[in-house]
Amino acid sequence: MDFKLTEEQQMLQDTAVRLVRDNYAFEAREQFAKSELGYSLAFWRQLGELGLTAVPFAEELGGFGGSGVETLLIMTELGRGLCLEPYLHSVIFAGGLLTQSGSDEQRNELLPAVASGQLQLAVAVDEPTSHYQLHDVRTRAEAEDGGWRLNGRKSVVVAGHSAGLIVVSARTAGSDRDETGISLFLLDPRAPGVSRRAYPTMDGRNACELYLDDVFVSGASVLGEPGQALTALRYQQGRAIAAQCAEAVGSMEAVCELTLDYLKTRQQFGQAIGKFQALQHRMVDMRIELDQANSMAILAACAADAPDSDERSRTLAAAKVLIVRAGRFIAEQGIQLHGGIGLTWEYVLSHHAKHLLMLSHQFGNDDHHLKTYSRLLQVD
Known part of the structure; x- marks a missing residue:
């Protein structure tokens, strides 16, 4: 199989590399994180102006018709730079739900704004008791004349504090864990009865x-057929997992680069500690894990936009398991090889370690996806 990038893909990657390198120094990131918005609005606008937020969308909706591979190239660089902007949750997950389930009117009205970066979306599917189960929905939507009444609570809505619209899952029929009866709604967070409690992760x-x-919410705010949203949620979360795997690989690459540089410069007993064979072996182990994770991220990217099937689901679950465990190993080894400085808040390595830990729990941890993979195995 040919894994070489096309000329267009190489140009896309070069654009993302330059953008992150020139705008996302660690000190600048710290200032972005302390702002009220929590990320750089200027950088978000640059993503839109350069067309990076338009990559996954169809050309007729203002996009470039990119695949999971193009998404991988962007997400890897965003992960390498520890970028705070909600590209994954707004463009990939929410944008994917709008693309798959939205009506022609909803897509034509909203997706060009999402593709240009003018509209930021968020997705609210997790609840305090759901624990990675998309069908565990206790938020209720009751039909009434002209629309629906929503009651409930959603947890850990990433970038929900700044979103212009939030895609919310709510149960319109059935009991709390039924796989049918789940619907999606486009929610204006400024509507009466909506409140948000923002916090840093x-x-x-x-x-x-x-x-x-x-x-x-009005009837026009429903995404897709009422009660039939679970299929779209699972499919689009799969695309988000593939993008998240690429983001994790970018962060792991940065940890390996930081650690190798430290081993070359830190002096002990009159020589660089990188000359000690035991530390060289540990560095090699980190690189092996990184190479395996990179291969699985590529496989996940190639499967992300494939038709829904058990094979696609197995591939994405396997990628998440391997990359979560590789990320944990690389982060722990990087911290140990750095010594005390690896844990300090002022050093970028500790932030990569925290980010990899956060990614390991979003959309399901490795135990959850290992169970999913096992359940999908078919015995010939």
């Missing part, structure tokens, strides 16, 4: 708890 990003108290 452990890796410096912002999220919020979303509270819905008798919130009215």
